[in-house]
Each structure stands twice: as structure tokens, then as C-alpha cells.
Amino acid sequence: MAQGYATETDQEGGPVSGGPGGRFRLRLPHSLLGSGIWRRGLVLAAVAILLALLMLLHSHIPNTVGNLGSLIETFLPWCGLLVPLLLIGAVVRRSASAVVALVLPTVVWFNLFGGLLLDRTGPGGDLTVATHNVNAENPDPTGTARDVAASGADVVALQELAPAAVPVYKKVLAATYPYHSVQGTVGLWSKYPMRGTKSVDIKLGWVRALRTEISTPAGVVAVYEAHLPSVRVKLNAGFTASERDHSADALGQAIRREPQRRVVLLGDLNGTMNDRALKGVTAQMRSTQGAAGSGFGFSWPAAFPMARIDQIMVRDVEPVTSWTLPRTGSDHLPVAAKIRIGH
Helix, strand or coil, rough: CCCCCCEECCCCCCCEEEECCCEECCCCCCCCCCCCCHHHCCCHHHHHHHHHHHHHHHHHHHCCCCCCCHHHHHHHHHHHHHHHHHHHHHHHHHHHHHHHHHHHHHHHHHHHHHHHHHEECCCCCCCCEEECCCCCCCHHHHHHHHHHCCCCCCCEEEEECCCCCCHHHHHHCCCCCCEEEECCCEEEECCCEEEEEECCCCCCCCCCCEEEEEEEEEEEEEEEEEEEEEEEECCCCCEHHHHHHHHHHHHHHHHHCCCCCCEEEEECCCCCHHHHHHHHHHHHCCHHHHHCCCCCCCECCCCCCCCCEEEEEECCCEEEEEEECCCCCCCCCCCCEEEECCC
């Protein structure tokens, strides 16, 4: 008569199996056999999975309602803060499901932003550039101009120049930068000769962008400066960025038509590199912070920087290092970069 197998449960909850070689006991912790640590915290686990999908598929979030996609992309790196918060909740709830689910957003976040935590700075460089939205209501334009000049930059781009403050910036910067041009509310100061300077139409009706060529010891480079329109978050309208988006497209078209191979863009773009609305620019240029910075390089607001909206971008030149400068009288931090032109 053939021998059979029987399985039963002992008094401690562990399965007892019988077989042709005799009986043996396999005892597992009661908490694993029960539903406790796996059923607890299912909501936390679901939130972790949704967070991972949000970061992974952010480019598919539509902008049709309140520019929601661009709003999320502006502050996308901060999604990482939800991971430790969810982990604390998982520990408090003693939820194995939530802990395992948190692996997903952790991996996605590090895939997107982990490289920014590394020091990607390098030695050398031919040209140091800086850009700063000085704030039209800056209470100390003299101090701000001195601080920017003290950075050692060869080229300085300033945005949001109030008409009354322009003579102050010209006077303070004259000794360091013999060449300059102010177009509307943006101005560019250079240690090296500038030529062919002109305003750039970014579809605003007034001047907030310019283009020039600078003859550096390492060669000629086209330099663009731009201050794209501000964006706002309103309860009744969402992320109001349509004017900024149209200007970004116009700026991208101007750069695409640029005859010079080597291009540097400086300015306040009121958007981050993750924002798909700036793709007209970002698709053809590299961010110096992303290529050669250390950290996220957030520049706004100066009191507690949460986003990198002040940009230094390049085409056909090599970023060497990128950094933020100390706070001035503005609500933005100045940002600077060193680039290699002759490569």
C-alpha cells in the first residue's frame, strides 16, 4: 500500500509534515504565518508605489490642467523627502509591506538625482561666468555689485535691473569690467571685448534678453542672457506659466539659429532643467550644474533655496565646475561656472 504525506499544524502554529522518512517539524515565527506585518501599512505601501510612479512617469503628467506637470517637475527632487517620512510610518506601523514597497521610490529617486550628490567638479577652465537676478527692489545694489565683482567672474550677467539702479551697477563694475551692455532690464559685463550685441525678441513686448559675442583668449563664444517671465501658483489657475513657456520657445529658436558653434546661456529662466516647458532650450544645451556641479545648486528663494531656476547652460563648450555664490541683497542666489572653451 503506498505511503502518503500528511500535513498538520502543531500547537505553536508551525506546520508539521510527515513523509516516508519520518516526521519533521518546520517552525516559522507566528508573525510570518499570520497576516500582521504584511497586512499592516498597506496604505503606506500604496503611497510608496504611487510616489515611485510619480517620479518615474513625471513627463507624462499632463499640463492641460493648471500646468500640473511643470509644477511637479519644478520641485521634483523634493519628492525624495517623502521616502524617510514613509519609512518612519512603516516602522511605527511595523509594516513589512511598506518597507519593501519603499525600495521602489528610493531606486527611482537615486536614478534621477543620485548623480547630483557626487562631486563632478574638475580643474582648469578658460572662462568663468556668473549670473544673478539682482531683484528690482534690492535695497543694496552697490553691495550686490561689489559681491558679484569679487567672485572673480570674467563675464557677469545681471537681470531685473531697475532703471534707477543701472548707473550704480555701471559705476561699481566699471573698474573690473571695461565692456558692458544693458538692454532693457538685463545687462552683461565682460573683461573681454564684446561685439555684435543686440536684444533678443522673446515675445514679451519689452526687452529681457540679449545676445553678444565675446572674444576670449581661448576663442570667440556667443553669449545669451535672458530673464524669462515669472511664474505663479494660484488656487484658481494652478501653475501660471504660459507666458514663460512662450518666451522659452522663442529663446530656443534664437539659439537654434545662432551661427556661432560655441554658445553660453546665462540668466533667470524661472524654470528647472526637469521642466518640460523649457525643452526648446534644454534639448540643445547642457546645464553646467548638472554636468560639473556639486549638489543641486538651488538658487531660489535665497532665504531657503528650493529650486534651481537661475541657469548657466552651454553648447559645444565643456563645463568644468559650477557653484552658487553667497547671498546678496537679492531674493536669488548668484550662480557661477567655469568652462573650457578650447577643447
